[in-house]
Amino acid sequence: MVSEHDSISERRRMMESAFVRRFGGAPTVWTRAPGRVDLMGSHTDYNEGFVLTMSIDRDTWIAARPRTTGRVAIYSMNLEGGSVFPLDNIDHDDTHPWTNYVRGVAKILSDLGYELTGFDGMVHSTVPFGSGLSSSAAIEMATAVMFRRLGDFNLDPVSMALVGQRAENDFVGMNCGILDQYSSALGQEATAILLDCRHLNHQTASIPPGVAVVICDTKAHRELTGSEYGERRAQCEEGVHILQQFYPDISALRDVSSEQLSAHAESLPPVVERRCRFIIQENQRVLDLARALSENDRPRMGRLMSESFAGARDLYEIVVPEMEAMMDAISAAPGFIGGRGAGAGFGGCLVALVDAARTDEFIASASESYPQKTGLRPDIYPVRAAAGAGNLDF
Numbered sequence: 001m002v003s004e005h006d007s008i009s010e011r012r013r014m015m016e017s018a019f020v021r022r023f024g025g026a027p028t029v030w031t032r033a034p035g036r037v038d039l040m041g042s043h044t045d046y047n048e049g050f051v052l053t054m055s056i057d058r059d060t061w062i063a064a065r066p067r068t069t070g071r072v073a074i075y076s077m078n079l080e081g082g083s084v085f086p087l088d089n090i091d092h093d094d095t096h097p098w099t100n101y102v103r104g105v106a107k108i109l110s111d112l113g114y115e116l117t118g119f120d121g122m123v124h125s126t127v128p129f130g131s132g133l134s135s136s137a138a139i140e141m142a143t144a145v146m147f148r149r150l151g152d153f154n155l156d157p158v159s160m161a162l163v164g165q166r167a168e169n170d171f172v173g174m175n176c177g178i179l180d181q182y183s184s185a186l187g188q189e190a191t192a193i194l195l196d197c198r199h200l201n202h203q204t205a206s207i208p209p210g211v212a213v214v215i216c217d218t219k220a221h222r223e224l225t226g227s228e229y230g231e232r233r234a235q236c237e238e239g240v241h242i243l244q245q246f247y248p249d250i251s252a253l254r255d256v257s258s259e260q261l262s263a264h265a266e267s268l269p270p271v272v273e274r275r276c277r278f279i280i281q282e283n284q285r286v287l288d289l290a291r292a293l294s295e296n297d298r299p300r301m302g303r304l305m306s307e308s309f310a311g312a313r314d315l316y317e318i319v320v321p322e323m324e325a326m327m328d329a330i331s332a333a334p335g336f337i338g339g340r341g342a343g344a345g346f347g348g349c350l351v352a353l354v355d356a357a358r359t360d361e362f363i364a365s366a367s368e369s370y371p372q373k374t375g376l377r378p379d380i381y382p383v384r385a386a387a388g389a390g391n392l393d394f
Helices: 004-023 097-111 135-151 157-172 179-186 227-243 258-263 270-294 298-314 321-331 356-374
Strands: 029-040 050-066 071-076 082-086 119-125 192-196 201-205 211-217 336-341 349-355 379-383
Touching (some): 004 119, 029 179, 029 211, 029 270, 050 135, 050 179, 050 211, 050 270, 071 097, 097 135, 119 135, 157 179, 192 270, 201 270, 211 321, 211 356, 227 270, 258 270, 270 298, 298 336, 321 349, 321 356, 349 356, 356 379
Parallel strands (some): 071 119
Antiparallel strands (some): 050 119, 211 349
């Protein structure tokens, strides 16, 4: 069996070899940032609510060597191509769009007045792309740490998360909330975090002993710069605007109770009412699941996750057939405690809580039954809570 140390060493050697082939010399600076999984809280972040999130031991590394020319050359071992861009005139790359996450971070940092140092960089990620585990936030945060280290400037983790969010909103064109970047920047080992998306702070939320967190990747690819994500956000904002006629003090769905929504449900278009109802219920489920975890109440964990999946399917309409097939597969698997969609939906991953002693049985069962329904081969694996973005010092 390969140890974690051996795996890290092999990954480092692999990246060094690729770097030397590309740039003709060895890298001198390394950074990393993790992906994340939300245990509860779909779409609550841009509604200024709560999310129960966990940074995971799937991460993005950047190996780099500083340049004196004021340019960045960035390439990936996972995706084809790369690009070179000047730091004094940062534009989009439509040929290799993955580089826009790097470019966007550079653009926002530059606009904020930070002095940036160019670099040659090689990226390698173990965060699966298009799966709802925040591969984009991981490269954004690893990039921000790299610029911070090379430029020797101060940038606290919350500010770094906000830079990544702005890069995605203003440069990439994805109107996301703060969840992904905050999780990647401020995640902690051995614990989940209960994130308050309005006040940008968090509390820790322990995973009970004997409970494993398992990622269940449907392999149904998702693309969230399309209309669906923006449409859901706009519908929530429309609901807030209408409800402000009755409750002038509210500024987001976080401020609205289920009773307030029910009292004025007929004033909202039916689809808007459904979207709002899901967010309000989901926000409460975040707090309830954090409590259930702290009390190791497995039946309640299961009920809350099932309610979240049903609401995402029936009210928010972000569940696709492959996600339903995966839910059927994992619900019938040994050791299953609860499961729900991870990320923004429309494909990607489910997250399951599983009796740790039966993790292998769970994975084997779900991996066998899911392809029978979809023809797709899933990727199902346990994850651990990992530290947030930072330097890699070997």
